[in-house]
Amino acid sequence: MIATLRRMGIRSVAVYSDADRDARHVALADTAVRLGPTEPRASYLSVDAVLDAARTSGADAIHPGYGFLSENPDLAKACEAAGVVFVGPGIDALAVMGDKIRAKKHVSAAGVPVIPGVALPGLSDADVVAAAAAVGYPVLVKPSAGGGGKGMTVVESPSELPDALAASRRVAGAAFGDDTLLIERFVHAPRHIEVQLLADTHGTVVHLGERECSLQRRHQKVVEEAPSALLDAATRSRIGEAACDVARSVGYVGAGTVEFLVSDDDPTEFFFMEMNTRLQVEHPVTELVTGLDLVEWQLRVAAGEPLTFAQDDVRLTGHAVEARVYAEDPSRDFLPTTGSVLLLDEPTGEGVRVDSALRPGLEIGSAYDPMLSKVVAWAPSRAQALARLDAALARTTVLGVRTNIAFLRSVLASPDVRAGRLDTGLLARLIPTATAARPVDPVAPVAAVLWRHASLTADDLLGSTTSGVAALPDGSAPSRDASAPRSLAWRSDGWRLGDPLPVRYDVVTGPDSAVEVRVLGPAHAATVTVDGGAPLAAALVRRGPDAAEVELAGVVHPVRLATDGPVTWVGADGTSTELRFRTRAERVADSLAALVRGDLPADPVVRSPMPGIVVSVDVESGDEVVAGQTLLVIEAMKMEHRVVAPGDGIVTLTVRPTDRVALDHVVATISGHPHEGTPE
Template identity: 40%
Template sequence: MSRFDTVLIANRGEIAARIIRGCRAQGYKTVAVYSDADAHALHVREADTAVRIGAGPVGESYLSIEKLLEAAKASGAGAIHPGYGFLSERHDFAQAVQDAGLVFIGPDPAAIKAMGNKSASKELMIAAKVPCVPGYQGDGQEDDFLAAEAVKVGLPVMVKAASGGGGRGMRLVHEAAELKAAIQSARSEATNAFGDGQLLIEKAVLNARHVEIQVFGDRHGTVVYLGERDCSVQRRNQKVIEEAPSPAVSDELRARMGEAAVAAAKAVNYVGAGTVEFMLAADGAFYFLEMNTRLQVEHPVTEMIYGVDLVSWQLMVANGDPLPLTQAEIDVRRHGHAIEVRLCAEDPAAGFLPQTGRVLRWHTPTGDGLRADHCVIEDGVISPFYDSLQGKLMAWGETRLQAIQKLIAMLGDTALLGVASNRDFLIELLSQPEFQGPGVTTSFIAEQYPAERIQAALAPDDAHQALAAALLVETDAQALRAANDLDDSLLGWHSANTSALTIKLARGEHTAVLEVECLGDREYRTDIITTADEQDMAARGVRLLSIDGSRVSYIAEGRRLQAHFARHGSQLWLATPVCTACYEDVTYAAEQGAEAGSDGRILAPIDGKVMSVSVVSGQVVAKGELLLVLEAMKMEFRLQAPVAGTVELVNVGEGAQVGLRQLMVQITPAAE
């Protein structure tokens, strides 16, 4: 083995920053790579050296093997760490790194290739006597053939991309009539995400848990496992909450699953960090899903309960050293419980639509048993080119309930303002008795959280709106004082009796009318004239005690509380411990027009890239007909006609980059 002292991280975001910290702790120098969109990113700031590798799109930067190797050569790096995602599970990348005389911090190319294709790896696991889900994983890939095989397996089934991960290229199908469309959609998404449209079919194991085993191998023949992680809380097959240990796994089951995972790793002579994923059925049976030949997003919860640093282990193994602990030594180190949530720039109330924009305020607390791995910078920009994941927030406790409570409190004091996030939804999930009890299955979100429940659970109450109105009035008054060099004592002064100020606050499609009266000494009385709950029309009193930058301390309903806020023009973002919302002061704005889309205009819902266009000018379309497919933040958005009519204009073509609210298609609505 060639020993090295400088590591290039072929990745971005929170995982690049985390690996940089891990390398620094072990005395290694680090090299970051960045695209034009990431020129001011956190991982660029934290590395010893940074090298530009291209434009924002991943194909021109983070997926360019040639540019990454050139960066390693230019910076003097002796090893490359791939992180997760991007090229981390591409065997040709690992081979190219080794061919260039560099150390690849991960498994050998042969192991990546063997496990990188779910169909081929499943055949290997069957041969190694690792339990597998029944299904079809052969070479026949015609749509009709796969649909027929799915019927043979027995519905419901999972249509899955043979390559890649992260829930992309996966579709759950309950009805035979849905198979063809699901196969085509999964293949398209897999091809765009991984460059490989091969699919497999698996019997859907419903109401199961997703439990994975962390394995580690060295070049001295040792393979160990570090317990399990429960990743059952998922949305669209993407993990939302992860924890260790699993509340459903006994010591005996842990040993059996661990031994099966080690057998899977040994079947391909595995070296380095890897994860073997299983579905755990209600009867205790478990089935191999796939092996991820890299460090997982959720690796920190394993680190927290075993007291280890898995990046440090990766560096040791890559340098040819043996693993630092035996299996017996690992087993006795397990202590307490750790839970992780994925903080994403997405709007749960709008179907989890990914969000882009400038971060106005970022804060997350620190403390005993708390950890935040993130890539957020205040005043930084979240771009459309990459995943919506912005960071992972974690808490450790002596018990599972203690870990949950600490994480809820941590999220309550976390603020990501300027773009919508899933923070409040995470608090909602963690607070549910079903989750806090024995835990939940992979169907939890899909079954328990239809769109209507999400919208209702995340909507701000009257007290939240009253605080927002008080802050708008107060910050406007402070801006007036600063602009005119007025004395603080003049704030809120009136020459006659006080009178209420009428304010209109818009939040998405909802508008509230409030009458706000300043009683002096930063004390406000607010009457909400229009409210979501017409039965609750009581006046709300708020006294602002202090405003320190973007944090406000206040008294409401006899309680002293704190919140985070940010002003941006007529907007006010406000995050209390349970609710985040963006309000627009539309007091003097013109009335809103007709419902979006009713005029036949199709506007881009997010910055992204046009993957395909299905209509041409002059074409007659029905309401709901597919117009085009947009890709952003590694997700596909299928945009349909909001009205029936004739296509008047197609303003974009395949491959075009579009901006938020850019006109893409114009339809002339049909006469009623």
């Protein structure tokens, strides 16, 4: 948005909360105004704070962005009262279409097909339970306000409904300031297709084709493309005209999107889901295939200008695909992650576009949505666009925070995705394969080891013959191979006496995994063994401040590296690996702990799986709990996660609602029953 404003010669004013003080948009804008503290209700969700920022800066217009107040009629009303232009639709359109309940009733009355369900204002939990029984399971519980899949829950049976309602209301209230819910039949294996609209104040409404958004996880879009591989020209015209009819029915103005569920078996059958009365996150794919800047047209329409083209002038050229890069850990059920961006590489080149919030040194917190950037590719054909996007992701490196980039590449490689066999459940089916535990690729630990090994001098290595340990610059220590004779291993002049002496490195690669790398010789001409495997020729071919080329078994691998205390990050081909070098003292302590633990049951200490806020506690200290029972719920980045008991026993809590917790923070312990081990 700021780039478009700059190109049009319009000054930009960024608004930010305390959490976003150092955000990229704040630095890019011509000026910036603080809204308030991190809590959204006191900053981004505060209409008064936003209007005060407009008055303070002398702004003529407010662009509401993608989320928070972007579909809130109260902001539009406040803008009207203050004489500030709201870059969006009119108040009536926002009121009708911004509320999913009113929107479904409105379009149904206009003859547009909708999914069976119950959408009435003021539904209590008891009303929803009764409605679900009438609609039939499975059902989809969703907030009436907002979008982005936040708070949406699929419920397969009546027993699951109470917990789902409580969770959806919490998320909706926190994200949108409104916990009103609706319920509808959950349609298995549909395709999610949405139509982009533009409408001016002179009565012209055009559609800009459709986007396929079926690749989603937890109702959150992950990969989007335009156009859809499913629709033919005739169906595209029909669904586009239906979307225009929806817009005309509310006198819509500006950019908007009408979302449909479309049958994969019969693409001519589609159901209205909702209308997003704002610019969509995935709008770049439409821009790339139409050649139109949607932000520019939002601004021109808001200024009263007419559209300069008609429906017949819209042409879709080529194919575009977008992948959303998230701060999340696919190996831990996609839980949000935090960290500091130590090193950043973002792709450029023909047909590649990146919309990004990232910059080196940026702190990634847990206050807001975990999306970091969007990598988009355009090409003449769908196959070429997918290949170009995969190559762009391979050139994307974010070190210092775990991301989903490697997962995105595995999704793009799926035969179903390549063939265009999509539905809203496909990504969930791909996840087990894409995130399955695999043997550690030796490139990352070997690269990190050689990187550190190059810091050792000949004297360091000679010293290891007497102490068994050579100190590294950060204080950690590789170990001398105890099975080798105590002799001089090597010297820089090549002189050697006795057998060579490998240096041992213990590299922690995950919560419960580590590899042992033994290095014989200097980093530029070494022999390595990984976990006792066959010896491999290895060399640090090139070593720069944050990059290297590592040759392993005859293959040269370019890598990026960054260190953060005891942690070394290695990036290669779109993957980022977080490694920690374990000292000899840590290794001995871990071995002793394993001996003490033996075959005892699961760890009784319950830790937070992600940084966030405790939003509810389901038990009290002293309660008896069973394995799998929910103890509490932690929310981060608009997503909730249930923390369950690892085993049976008596629970002792260490947190309360509203407490903020860090990753691996101890939230509870489970002790044995008092009668355990006593006769009946």
